[in-house]
Amino acid sequence: MAVCIAVIAKENYPLYIRSVPTENELKFHYTVHTSLDVVDEKISAMGKALVDQRELYLGLLYPTEDYKVYGYVTNSKVKFVMVVDSSNTALRDNEIRSMFRKLHNSYTDIMCNPFYNPGDRIQSRAFDTMVNSMMMQVC
């Protein structure tokens, strides 16, 4: 269960960002923003020749004492960043991967919508529903 999920466009501006504890939203925004540097570092480290082999899942970008940040980048340089609570130890790597897969699938579905202009903020309800299902269930 993620605490914050963000979709970042190729130009590094957010297309969608949602966090669960709304009071700390700004903090998560900041976290996601700083994590973009790590993402860029990773994808540039791949090297030009390895773009094809580059794995979409970037893994743990960096951990802090409160939470961990995971990254995922698509072939079109759209990035998904997920912040999970460190206390949530039940989350395993595979689960994170599957969550990113779901995100990617939903993002693809959004792209298929002709009414969606790439670069617009994501306002799809289906996407919202999917993201909500992945967020921590905070009453």
Add this chain to the structure above:
Amino acid sequence: MEGVTLSEAEQRYYCDLFSYCDTESTKKVASNGRVLELFRAAQLPNDVVMQIMELCGATRLGYFGRSQFYIALKLVAVAQSGLPLRVESLNTVKDLPLPRFVVSKNEQESRHTALYSSDADNPASYSGVIPPPPPGRIQVKKGSVSHDAVQQRTSTDQQESTSPVVSPQQSPPTSPHTWRKHNRHPSGGNSERPGPGPFWAPFSEVQPGSSTSSDPIWSGHSPPPHQENWVSFADTPPTSALLAMHPASVQDQTTVRTVASATTANEIRRQSSSYDDPWKITDEQRQYYVNQFKTIQPDLNGFIPGSAAKEFFTKSKLPILELSHIWELSDFDKDGALTLDEFCAAFHLVVARKNGYDLPEKLPESLMPKLIDLEDSTEVGEQTGEVGYSGSPAEAPPSKSPSMPSLNQTWPELNQSSEQWETFSERSSSSQTLTQFDSNIAPADPDTAIVHPVPIRMTPSKIHMQEMELKRTGSDHANPTSPLLVKPSDLPEENKMSASVKFTAGNTVTDGYSSSDSYTSDPEQIGNAVTRQRSHSGTSPDNTAPPPPPPRPHASHSRSSSLDMNRSFSVTPGQQQAGVVAYPPAVPPRPQPSQGTGPHVHRSVDADGLIAHTSTSPQQIPEQPNFADFSQFEAFAVSGVNKEEEDEIETHSEVLQVEKPSDSTSSLRVAKADGRVEDKAPANVPSSAGKGTTPLAPPPKPIRRRLKSEDELRPEAEEHTQKTGVIAAVLASQPSIPRSVGKDKKAIQASIRRNKETNTVLARLNSELQQQLKDVLEERISLEVQLEQLRPFSHL
């Protein structure tokens, strides 16, 4: 204010109304226009309304909280039924019909707007309010009278936007289909109507009358709406004629979506025939849609590309956001193109939206591609939905747009309430997820989930065989849990074994794929309970309850599967297993287990190590008689024993050897020591007596043992090799035992036990290997990351 109990229908209805009025989503409704309109629409005397408001406590609070609102609505219903307004009547009146609200026509609304503009917050909001209702507006002269009356008594400071914006509210409860024209008679208290269903029926009765009166008006208005030629409205005149006829002919069954003309139109919307399915497309509608489809794509079996569809639907002048949502709903296969069915669904949704219906959150069942062809035979009055597009000329569309978002807010809530009506909506979403194989390994449909039923090869019985087959077909990741699964299977009767196995397997499977939500909860619980025990024992160290070690068991499939196969098929596994088992924990003839009675084994295992086992072994002998009776516990015992056996295999191999000699008991031990591959044949011999006591004790112990053994075993990679050696030895030694028994029952039991033991041992091995694999994979991943980090330096 005392609490109020609401029936289910009432609950839904009130919730919808509340959400409708709760324009700011603040969970409390100020005494603003919508609430007032609502009460106006109730057509109650002014003083009654005031009394209601007072009773519900709104005047006290200054606003309508949700409870106050509900109470007020119920009081409205009470008042409309002609009952005295009492607080007690809230809960005492049974079968109270839902409160009824009249919707005034647009003309009246506009007039009221002017009238109340001074009082109203702003005409804009008023007009904003109106658009939603337009669908439900009916020209009711008497309604206007009531409005006037309302106007006069406008004493409250609340804005007096009068249009009884009701239709949308009422529609939600059952999704848009409740568009019944609320042709309320001016007579306030209509006869009571039982329940929501019949609730709308009365309207249908009224409709013919009103429709006839309003038809002329409607037809008069129909031309004006045809301003937009996006939709060929040539159809509308004929349809309008049809509409005129329909009301007379069909009562409940007509859905007539009149032109939504914000200014004047009397929109007559009759409820669709199928109360349950307002989204059905009538023949005329469908034909119209098909014709439109042909204009874009001549081939009816072809696709409309996204760009063309976008252009087409943009003409409807709906906001892009809504069009986007409509697309999401209707593009069932998410391919960016619309088939004929999808196009019809999209068109239908656009039409509905234009007429004021809120968009559903999920595609209604009747609009799903495969169901589009269902015709609503009951529906007669084909609605001039298309007309609706143009119907909302300049005024309507713009006014609608702003209101739409607000309506949209309510829609989700409404939809949720209406989801009960659209049971298939869930399926649509789930089916969509089915296409995403990656994300949800365990799709919503548990049946399709790869439930690798636990190959509980506990017994050579049919169940066992079935399980074996299941396991074979299942994914490998079931393997690690197989030993565990075996146990659970024992627990329930053998009948349930497969079931529980499945569930446990499902659990494990889901765990592995980290998508465990789709499995049924109950079986899961059972399975979880069982698996949990097992997992503690040995399968996935990191998984507490569900998921077995992530690295999907492809690691040791060959071996495990082969082992399983051997196990399953061979009642006297010994030889076969020997060959296959190669690695399974060298089941040294742990002193303990041989007892055959799992429980005992566990106990002994708990003790400590070999010594404990050995010491207890003699004790186990007496228990063996119980062995046969407690197959369930054996499972645990076996698992526990297996673990420990593995532990001890390395260390106590010698002991095992020592144990072997002597009588059946020792043979039992050997069998166990060997890894329980074989049934506890020796146990059988003495065990026939009666296990009685042990059964209860073992289960807990095995768990403990497993934990312990798990910890011990895990770090040791070399165990496997040792185990394999031991297992082989064990297997080899086992066959002889059962034969010696000579008794059919005991022989079977022994073989069963042996097989179980073997299974558990192998399963444990499997899980451990998988765990190791997983660890290695994680290491690999971390190393790769490090490598990547280091790589930049190479570029410098």
